[in-house]
Amino acid sequence: MTAATKSWTLSVEQQELLIKSCFEAKEFSYTPYSKFPVGAALLTADGRVIKGACIDNVTYAGSICAERTALVKAASEGIRSFIGLAVTTNVAAPISPCGMCRQFIREFCSDEMPILLVPVDYYDTEKWNLKKVSIQVTNLGELLPFSFGPEDLELSRKSS
Ligand SMILES: [Zn+2]
Structure with missing residues (x-):
């Protein structure tokens, strides 16, 4: 599949995997000062979760x-191709990066890659039971419009 025709839609299974994984990630937050635990999960192009x-x-x-x-863990092990990101906090609303x-994120991910912002009460956490809480699905193009990225350094420039 070429970049031009690639669909950035995640399957229901991929979404659920990412969402559950970001809650699992949040359990290892170390937040003695901020008191603001956050968990993130990246889905790699080859199906791994970081x-x-x-x-x-x-x-x-x-x-x-x-x-x-999550991005540093992945990139430092040579994983640089991602198809989705999910983020959750302890707040009952979608919180964005x-x-x-x-x-x-701009360094390694497409503007179109889905970013799932998941409220804390998405699950009845003890049993991983789904509650009827909607997530917010966005992408980097919405979160960081008119951004500066690696390809901008390739543009021709006047010598100083
Ligand atoms: Zn941040």
């Missing part, structure tokens, strides 16, 4: 978000 959790740091500035944790994570 999880990431929010990891606080006593310096605060050294903290890393769940989305970047911070600005820094949006730019980081």
Whole structure:
């Protein structure tokens, strides 16, 4: 399938896998300072799931978000092709990635790749029972319009 014809729609099974995985990822959040656990899960082009959790740091500035944790885990093992991302928090509303994570996602993911924002009460968590809570499906093109990305460095420039 060429890039031009690629469909960015996830199957119901792929969505459920990603959603369950981001909740599992959130369990390993380390948030003594922010008190804001976040879990993220990336689906790779070859069907693997890479999880990431929010990891606080006593310096605060050294903290890393769940989305970047997942991307760094994947990229540092040579995995650079993704077809979906899911993010959840402990908030009963869809929470979207911070600005820094949006730019980081831009490095490795298509503008059209689905990003699932999942409210905390999506599951009755003890039993992984689905509640009737809707997720928000978006993509990077919506979250980071008119973005600057790796291909922009390939544009011809005047020498300084
Ligand atoms: Zn972030």
